[in-house]
Every structure is written in structure tokens, then in C-alpha cells.
Amino acid sequence: MKTSILVLYVFLFSTISYSATKVNINIEEESNELVVYVDNNEFTVVSVKFKFILKNFKQIGEKTTIFVIEPGVKRQKLTSFSRIKENTSSSFTYEAEVIYGNYFQKEFELDYPYILPYAKNESYEVVQGYGGKFSHQGIYALDFDMPIGTAIFAARGGIIIEVVQHHNRSCKNINCAKYNNYILIAHNDGTFASYAHIVKDGAKVVVGQQVVKGELIAISGNTGFSSGPHLHFAVSYFTFTEEKTLRTMFKVEEGKELIELKVKDKYLRLY
Ligand SMILES: [Zn+2]
Secondary structure: OOOOOEEEEEEOOOOOOOOOOOEEEEEEEEOOEEEEEEEEOOOOOEEEEEEEEEEOEEEEOOOOOEEEEOOOOOOEEEEEEEEOOOOOOOEEEEEEEEEEOOOOOOOOOOOOEEOOOEOOOOEEEEEEOOOOOOOOOOOOEEEEEOOOOOEEEOOOOEEEEEEEOOOOOEEOOHHHHHHOOEEEEEOOOOOEEEEEOOOOOOEOOOOOOEEOOOOEEEEOEOOEEOOOOEEEEEEEEEOOOOEEEEOOEEOOOOOOOOEOOOOOOEEEOOO
16 A cells, blocks of 8 residues: 655745755655655756655665756656655655755855956045945945946956846945845856845846856946945855855956955056
8 A cells, every 4th residue: 555645845035046956856756755855947057955744754875965967958857755664654845945056065266366346447435345334244245336227347357147226226225135136146166156236137148148258247236235235245155044255366467466455545457
């Protein structure tokens, strides 16, 4: 006699504002086993963390709960479960959290030469830097003061993995964070760059597009949690609980050393 199995699942809400959503998890019953399959329809590697809640099931093989899945993968088998006893009531419940990037990667290219994310021969002031009191507490991010309508260029090449450009609102408190328009680019060292507060319909790229350093990607604006027109730029990686921003080095002029950008300084892009 075959007992029916209740399969329940929950995708946990993430505290991270950027989270992979185009990942499908399917549980299939095959010759008395439950097999966990995944599709990754994102354009970057993702990591999935499971919490399995089992009644009369045991995981076959390694007791792994965190898996790394390459972009574009369809029906990858992650793990499987078998019944402990036949003809006994069983249930299988899981919770899953998905993040961009390889969770196990902890080293990144910290001396990469980023370029200033605006046109050559233009200069803008950094009005909020690392740890800035308005909205950068505990994060390494840079705000460039620039009028709405300024062209934004990729500071580093990569693949566009998120484009949000439908919002048209802003305010000076965190409640407006949900109105942020932005572009998220995956770099080949496992980091991600965000270019935020772009103008409504201001994206010049689409998801899945490969861009090179210095390519036009967006038009700046003042959407989301913002105190005035500017570009917010940050490079990060993700854990299951937070976005971890990284310090970035910039090449501003040919033949000059890489520098870290400082608040209240104005930077002319010569390179
Ligand atoms: Zn900012």
C-alpha cells in the first residue's frame, strides 16, 4: 500500500533587498524516493539553503543543506530522501532561501581597478562615503552628487542580473527604499555592483546582457530612499542574512595609482 505524502514548502522572506527569484525547486517522487530538483533561471550562480523537516524520511547520502547552482541549469538533482519505514505516515516539509553568488566563496578581487561610473572628462563629488551617517551606516558605498539625467557607465564589466526602473517616487526616510530603481551587475570574481536611484525608465540595458567596463548602463535620478539626486554605487556579496559590501579601488587617471574615493572630494574621470 502506498501512503500519500504531504510535501510542503516555504520560501523564506529575505532581509536582503537583492534576492534571486527565478529559481524553481521541484520535489518529485521516484521509485519510493523523494528527489529535489532545481532550475536556475538567473544569469548568475545562486546558492540555496534548505531546512528539511522530515517525518519518516531520511536524506540519502551526504547530509548537505546548502547547494550552489550554476546559471541556466535545468533539473539539477540536489539530493534525495527515502522512507524509513513502509506503511507509516510520512511528511516532508522544507524551507528554502536563495541568494545570488556562491555562498562558499569568501575571497574576492579586492584590487580590481574600477573606473568612475560617469562620462570621461566629467567630475562629481562624493557626498556620502563609507559609513556615511545618512544611509551608509556599516556599509562601504559611495554616493556621487549628480543632476537627474546624468549618464551612468559600468565601473566594471559583467552580466546584468536585475533591472528595476518602474518607480517614480522618493523620500528622505527608509520607507521609500522600496521605490528604488537600480541595476545589479554580476562580476566574474563573484561580486555584484549596484547602481541605485536611477530615473524612471532610465535603464539602458536588459537582464542577461553582458556589458563591458565603461559601457552606458543607465540615466541617473532620485528614486527610493534618497535626499537628493545622486548615484549610489556599491560592490557586494551575499550571505543568507545580509548583503556584505566591499571596499573598492578606482583608477581615475592613466598611469596613476589606484585610489579609494573619499567623501567631500570631487573626482574628474580622465581614464
Ligand atoms: Zn548611498
